[in-house]
Amino acid sequence: MRVGVLALQGDFALHAELLQGLGVDVLMVRRPGDFEPCDALVVPGGESTVLHRLLRINDMLDPLVEFAANKPLMGTCAGCILMATSLEDAGGVEPMGLIDITVRRNGYGRQVDSFEAQLTPVVEGFNSEEGAPCGVFIRAPRITRTGQGVEIVACYQQEPVAVRAGSHFALTFHPEVARDARWHDWWLRTL
Numbered sequence: 578m579r580v581g582v583l584a585l586q587g588d589f590a591l592h593a594e595l596l597q598g599l600g601v602d603v604l605m606v607r608r609p610g611d612f613e614p615c616d617a618l619v620v621p622g623g624e625s626t627v628l629h630r631l632l633r634i635n636d637m638l639d640p641l642v643e644f645a646a647n648k649p650l651m652g653t654c655a656g657c658i659l660m661a662t663s664l665e666d667a668g669g670v671e672p673m674g675l676i677d678i679t680v681r682r683n684g685y686g687r688q689v690d691s692f693e694a695q696l697t698p699v700v701e702g703f704n705s706e707e708g709a710p711c712g713v714f715i716r717a718p719r720i721t722r723t724g725q726g727v728e729i730v731a732c733y734q735q736e737p738v739a740v741r742a743g744s745h746f747a748l749t750f751h752p753e754v755a756r757d758a759r760w761h762d763w764w765l766r767t768l
Contacts, residue, residue, distance in 0.1 A: 578765070581606040581615035583641075585631045587623030587655065591753035595761055609640040617744075617768065618644060619761070622654025622715070622751050625682060629659065629670045645675050649744035651764050657747040658682055658718050665721060676742040677724030684719020684749075691715040693755070696738060698731045702766065704759050711757065712738060712750035720749060730763075744768055 580596050582589045584605040593603045596619070604615055612618070618641075620628075632638040644650075645660075652660045658680050661672040665681040672680075685692070695709040703710075712733060720737045723729065730746070731739035739748045739760070744767075752760040 578602065578616045579604055579614060580765070581611065581618040583618060583620045583656075585623075585635065585637075586628050587621035588751065588753045589619075589621045591756075592619045592621050592653075592761075595753055595756070595758040599758055599762055599765070601761075601765070608635070609637050612640050612644045615644070615648070617649040617651070617765070620650060620652040620656030620659060621753065622656060625655040625658040625670050625718075626668050628655045642673050645673060645745070649746070649764075649768050650675060651746040651748075651761070653748045653751055653753070654715065654717055657720075657749050660745060660747045662724070663722075675745050676740060676747050677727050678720050678740060678747070679722035680718045680749075681721050682718050683716050684721070685714050685717045688716050691717075694733055696731045696733050696750075698739075700728070700730050700763075703730075703763050707759070710752075710759060711755045712748075712752075713754040714750050715754070717749045741767075 579602040660675040661680040662674045729737040746764045
């Protein structure tokens with residue numbers, strides 16, 4: 578399997594490093610044609626309005642939507658925002674409607690309110706042998722509504738922070754910053 582990592586903004590290099598540590602063939606996606614050889618794609622965090630703008634400027638938004646119509650996507654932080662069906666405070670971002678969730682951008686506060694916390698996985702097959710996973714929340718979005726067909730994968734204080742719909746997986750936190758490849762591993766094993 579070849580997994581692409583959208584390499585326009587954010588910690589794309591850390592995502593690639595985690596995937597390579599799992600033995601996955603990784604391709605950095607920087608142009609519209611880079612989507613084609615990928616079997617799945619990771620959309621990293623960053624600033625959602627900037628990421629959305631970069632996708633438009635580089636003529637990659639439509640190819641990304643087309644890719645996601647047929648292949649799995651994992652989005653973290655800003656990636657989660659882009660994957661939602663609706664946003665409480667869009668700020669110029671048009672969500673792609675891939676997972677039936679409503680998201681509030683910067684839902685946990687501003688940059689100074691960033692934090693790390695232990696998370697509770699609530700699905701079968703997540704490797705908890707290494708202990709509870711830690712989530713790094715940096716100006717993180719908050720999932721305020723989950724719709725039909727959305728499976729909650731993990732929670733923080735009873736709130737969903739990782740959700741899946743079909744082969745699409747969205748996280749409000751940064752697993753790459755915590756250097757925790759278990760999220761990527763679980764997603765890939767469930768495809």
